Amino acid sequence: MNGARIFSLLFILMLYPSAGLNAQKVEYIKAEDLxxxxxGSGDKLYVVNFWATWCGPCxxxxxxxxxxxxxxxxxxxSFLLVSxxxxxxxxxxxxxxxxxxxxxxxxxxxxxxxxxxxxxRVDQSWQGDIPATLFxxxxxxxxxxxxxxxxxxxxxxxxxxxxxx
Amino acid sequence: xxxxxxxxxxxxxVLSRVAMAGEPVxxxxxxxxxxxxxxxxxxxxxxxxxxxxxxxxxxxxxxxMAVKYEQRIVELNNEFAPKGYPVVAVNSNDKxxxxxxSYDEMKKLAKKKGYKFEYVYDETQEVARxxxxxxxxxxxxxxxxDGQLKVEYAGAVDNNPDDAAKADKKYVADxxxxxxxxxxxxxxxxxxxxxxxxxxxx
Numbered sequence: 153m154n155g156a157r158i159f160s161l162l163f164i165l166m167l168y169p170s171a172g173l174n175a176q177k178v179e180y181i182k183a184e185d186l187x188x189x190x191x192g193s194g195d196k197l198y199v200v201n202f203w204a205t206w207c208g209p210c211x212x213x214x215x216x217x218x219x220x221x222x223x224x225x226x227x228x229x230s231f232l233l234v235s236x237x238x239x240x241x242x243x244x245x246x247x248x249x250x251x252x253x254x255x256x257x258x259x260x261x262x263x264x265x266x267x268x269x270x271x272x273r274v275d276q277s278w279q280g281d282i283p284a285t286l287f288x289x290x291x292x293x294x295x296x297x298x299x300x301x302x303x304x305x306x307x308x309x310x311x312x313x314x315x316x317x
Numbered sequence: 318x319x320x321x322x323x324x325x326x327x328x329x330x331v332l333s334r335v336a337m338a339g340e341p342v343x344x345x346x347x348x349x350x351x352x353x354x355x356x357x358x359x360x361x362x363x364x365x366x367x368x369x370x371x372x373x374x375x376x377x378x379x380x381x382m383a384v385k386y387e388q389r390i391v392e393l394n395n396e397f398a399p400k401g402y403p404v405v406a407v408n409s410n411d412k413x414x415x416x417x418x419s420y421d422e423m424k425k426l427a428k429k430k431g432y433k434f435e436y437v438y439d440e441t442q443e444v445a446r447x448x449x450x451x452x453x454x455x456x457x458x459x460x461x462x463d464g465q466l467k468v469e470y471a472g473a474v475d476n477n478p479d480d481a482a483k484a485d486k487k488y489v490a491d492x493x494x495x496x497x498x499x500x501x502x503x504x505x506x507x508x509x510x511x512x513x514x515x516x517x518x519x
Contacts, residue, residue: 206381207512236510238385238479266476266486271508280473281452281513299451300513 178235178247179260183270189232189260190273195291197229197315202274202284204236205249209301210283214255216304220311221257229311235261236282287314341449341471344505348373348459348466349447353407353437354420356427361405361435363459363466369401370460370469370496372489375445376406376436377453378426379417380512385478386454387430393474393489394434402458402493404434409445410453414515445514452511458492458502469502473509 181189192198201217203210214233221231233255237246242261250259264270271280275297278284287296287310294314302310342348352362363371372393377383394404410418420438427436439445448457458470470492475484492502 204381204510209513240479265479265483267478267510268473268476268486268507271510278508279451279455280508280510282510283513 178242178250179258180242180263181234181260182262183264183273185260186234186262186264186270187273189234190286190288192230192288192290195289196227197287197289197294197311199229199231199311200234200274200286200288201232202234202236202282202286204282205241205245206237207282213283213301213303214253216302216307218255218257220304220307223308224311228315231257233257233259235259236267237261239263239265287311289314341451342447342457342468344468344471344502346468348457348468349444350466351407351437351439351444351447353439353444356420356424356432356436356438361437363405364464366461368403368461370458370466370493372397372402372404372493373448373457373459374404374406374474375448375450375453375455375514376408377410377415377418377512378408378422379415380453382478382509382511383453386474389474389481390434390454391430391432393493396490397493398434400493400497402496406432406434406436407439407444407450408436409439409442409450410515411442411517414518418515442514442517450514452509452513454511456489458489458496460496469496470505472504472507476507476509478509 189200203214205211217231217233221229235246246261267280271278274286278297278299281299283301285298285302287298288294296310296314298310348363350362350364352360355361374390376390390404390406398404408418408423412419420440423436423438454474456470456472456474457468459466460469470488472488474489475481476486476488477484486504488504488507491504495502
């Protein structure tokens with residue numbers, strides 16, 4: 153391989169990080185990182201979905217999030233998938249799942265095993281049942297928590313209602 | 318006489334809050350009684366028992382989080398049933414949404430695993446609703462005082478689903494041990510990630 157080809161390959165990888173071997177970059181987070189996420193700044197709507205590869209209804213609703221996210225301006229609506237997979241299965245289950253299902257939305261994997269430390273921060277009413285989704289725009293004091301699975305229309309309509317307020 | 322009766326009633330309400338319909342029960346509340354069919358085909362009634370209390374676990378055959386805790390639930394029963402706090406596992410999942418949680422599947426699993434604790438079927442989901450259980454596994458530790466069952470603890474088994482050996486807060490065991498030694502329960506509530514209870518489709 154000559155220098156120019158290596159250079160162009162590097163250039164392509166820079167432009168399209170997903171062309172690399174690790175199709176999906178996962179951020180490993182602790183309870184305090186979740187605090188930072190929930191404090192999300194700027195006038196934008198954050199959609200944070202809590203899920204796991206072992207949760208059937210979660211896996212079923214993920215494509216709706218992928219599809220709906222593509223329809224909004226990322227500077228106005230920002231999506232994050234927080235994986236609550238067992239840390240012992242991050243490598244064996246989570247990463248292969250993301251690759252196989254071509255998940256392109258940002259993924260954060262929760263490494264804090266004591267869920268009692270952070271569940272209540274997401275929403276007081278939440279008992280930790282998944283799937284669950286939190287919608288918020290701190291700049292506009294907008295906040296909505298949804299326990300349970302959402303279909304594509306429900307997800308779209310919640311977002312549309314919240315960005316209008 | 319009438320006055321005394323209403324005074325007593327009000328005192329009882331103040332001392333031990335009665336959960337309103339649709340509101341989850343909290344530690345300190347009266348525990349809703351139930352009579353449900355077990356995998357052995359018998360009716361299990363909490364109030365008819367003579368134990369010191371119960372470890373009620375909303376459970377599932379198939380929820381991976383419940384499966385993670387299966388051995389720990391077996392051990393809780395082995396340790397505490399002889400001391401008066403047996404496990405009663407309740408399956409409230411709708412069989413149409415979660416076929417793996419049907420009564421037949423419950424019977425098969427209990428037989429295969431040799432469950433010594435009662436495993437009961439909440440077909441109408443009324444018990445899960447009365448308790449306000451949301452996920453599996455979701456535990457309620459109950460104590461019996463003068464025939465009344467009271468909720469002493471609601472939440473997770475411990476604070477590390479992935480690795481029992483690394484759990485440094487054993488909420489349920491700590492609660493029952495405290496009750497057995499006449500002390501107050503150190504932590505009465507905790508939250509944990511679990512599978513949402515599979516409610517019947519409306």
